[in-house]
Every structure is written in C-alpha cells, then in structure tokens.
Amino acid sequence: MATGILYVMSTVIPGLIKIGKTATNHFDDRMYILERNGYNNVTGLQRRFAIEVEDYDEKERMLDEIFAKARVLGSELFALDIDLAIELLSSFDGRQVFPKTNEESKRQVFDTAAKNRSESADTQYIPNGIYYLERKKPSLHVEMMIEDGTITIPTGQHVSENEGQSITDHVRTLRRENVGQLGIVNKDMRFSSPSQAAEFAIGHSCNGWVQWKTEDGQSINIFRPRPV
Numbered sequence: 001m002a003t004g005i006l007y008v009m010s011t012v013i014p015g016l017i018k019i020g021k022t023a024t025n026h027f028d029d030r031m032y033i034l035e036r037n038g039y040n041n042v043t044g045l046q047r048r049f050a051i052e053v054e055d056y057d058e059k060e061r062m063l064d065e066i067f068a069k070a071r072v073l074g075s076e077l078f079a080l081d082i083d084l085a086i087e088l089l090s091s092f093d094g095r096q097v098f099p100k101t102n103e104e105s106k107r108q109v110f111d112t113a114a115k116n117r118s119e120s121a122d123t124q125y126i127p128n129g130i131y132y133l134e135r136k137k138p139s140l141h142v143e144m145m146i147e148d149g150t151i152t153i154p155t156g157q158h159v160s161e162n163e164g165q166s167i168t169d170h171v172r173t174l175r176r177e178n179v180g181q182l183g184i185v186n187k188d189m190r191f192s193s194p195s196q197a198a199e200f201a202i203g204h205s206c207n208g209w210v211q212w213k214t215e216d217g218q219s220i221n222i223f224r225p226r227p228v
Contacts, residue, residue, distance in 0.1 A: 004056035005097055006063070008085045009034065012044025014150070014190050017082045019067070021060045024052055027097060040075045048170060049086045049109060053094035063088070081120065083192060086113040099169035112168055119193030119208070124149040126194075126223045131212045133201050138162075142201040144194075144212055151191045153200060159183045164204030171199045194220060 005027045009018040018039055022030045027050065034045045053059055064071065066088070070080040078085070090110040099109065126146050133142045142159055145152045153159070161183040163172060180186050191197040194208030202211070209221040
C-alpha cells in the first residue's frame with residue numbers, strides 16, 4: 001500500500017476548503033505553491049491539517065465520496081465546514097505532519113475541531129450585533145461583530161500583543177500574518193466560533209462564550225442553547 005499525505009486547507013472564502021493528497025516528500029513544496037499561488041482562481045489558501053497515511057489514494061477516494069455533495073465540480077474544493085474535515089482526517093491512523101506534534105497533538109487537533117464545530121452551530125443563536133472583550137491587566141478592549149452567524153473581528157481592533165503556550169497553531173499563524181505593531185488588526189478577520197475569536201484577541205486558548213460580553217455586561221453564554 002502506498003503511503004502519502006492527505007491535507008486540508010482553508011481559503012480566502014469562508015466555508016470553502018481544499019482537500020487534497022500529495023507524496024510525502026512533495027508536501028512542503030506543494031504547500032509552498034498553493035499558499036502563494038492559490039488554486040482554481042481561489043486565493044488565501046492556508047494549511048490547517050495534514051496526516052501521512054497508508055493507502056492514501058483509497059482514503060482520498062473515500063473522502064471524495066463522503067463529501068461528494070459539497071464538492072465544487074471538477075476541483076478539490078468543497079463547500080464544507082473545515083472543522084468537520086479536520087475531525088475526520090485527524091481520526092485516521094497515521095503520522096501527523098501538520099501542525100507539528102510538538103505544537104498540537106492529533107488528539108488536541110481533533111478536540112479543537114470538534115469544539116469549534118459545536119460552537120459554530122450554536123453561534124446561529126447569537127443575535128446580530130457588536131460584542132465586547134475587555135481586560136484590565138493588560139488593558140484590552142476588542143469588538144466582535146456577529147451578523148447572521150458570521151463572526152468578525154474588524155480591521156483596526158487592538159488585540160493582545162502577547163501569546164501564551166496554549167494558543168493553537170492556526171490562530172498563532174492568523175495573528176502573525178494579520179496583526180501589526182501595537183496589536184492592530186490589519187484586515188477583517190472571520191472565525192468559526194466565539195472561542196476561536198477570543199483566542200485570537202487574547203493570545204491564548206479560552207472560553208469565548210464567557211469572555212465576549214453584551215453591551216450591558218452579560219456573557220454571550222446567555223444565548224447558547226441548554227441541553228434538554
């Protein structure tokens with residue numbers, strides 16, 4: 001059975017992802033090309049998860065069948081929740097290639113994707129509006145906009161300049177590519193969950209449902225559905 005790498009990438013278009021395969025020794029070159037040149041006129045590709053598995057051709061065919069209804073015809077692009085794809089790939093037996101295992105283990109990647117997917121569904125219950133994350137030490141005031149379930153931290157917001165060890169590799173990359181001097185966000189940033197947005201703002205993993213507040217100081221957890 002041939003061994004190779006399966007990978008999933010986000011794109012500049014929210015909800016559109018790329019799932020592909022490559023030979024193990026071609027992975028770095030493939031990522032370099034895609035992240036700089038895009039794919040099928042879609043730009044902003046960023047690696048999110050990659051795993052080396054046995055019989056990777058067959059496993060890619062299986063993924064294509066599972067996600068067939070979400071596939072953009074004639075391409076390796078899918079209109080799909082990226083956390084669902086990451087959950088599935090990280091459940092395969094194999095060697096995690098990205099993120100590096102000294103940053104996030106396969107178990108951590110799976111757990112983060114599952115949490116984001118659950119939170120993403122619950123985000124639909126948050127009313128449209130502006131929400132706030134504030135801290136006194138160090139002083140921090142960040143605004144998050146929600147519109148029809150889409151989470152955005154707008155350009156010009158001032159986020160923490162510091163990063164903790166618990167920050168995920170994906171959010172670390174987003175911060176280093178999109179946060180300038182003094183912690184100023186240089187483009188509108190969209191997120192799949194309130195916790196991911198809060199992690200971007202604070203610089204370490206946290207519960208966004210508690211951190212983000214309404215104008216009158218209530219946590220957005222008041223909008224989250226409770227188990228029956």
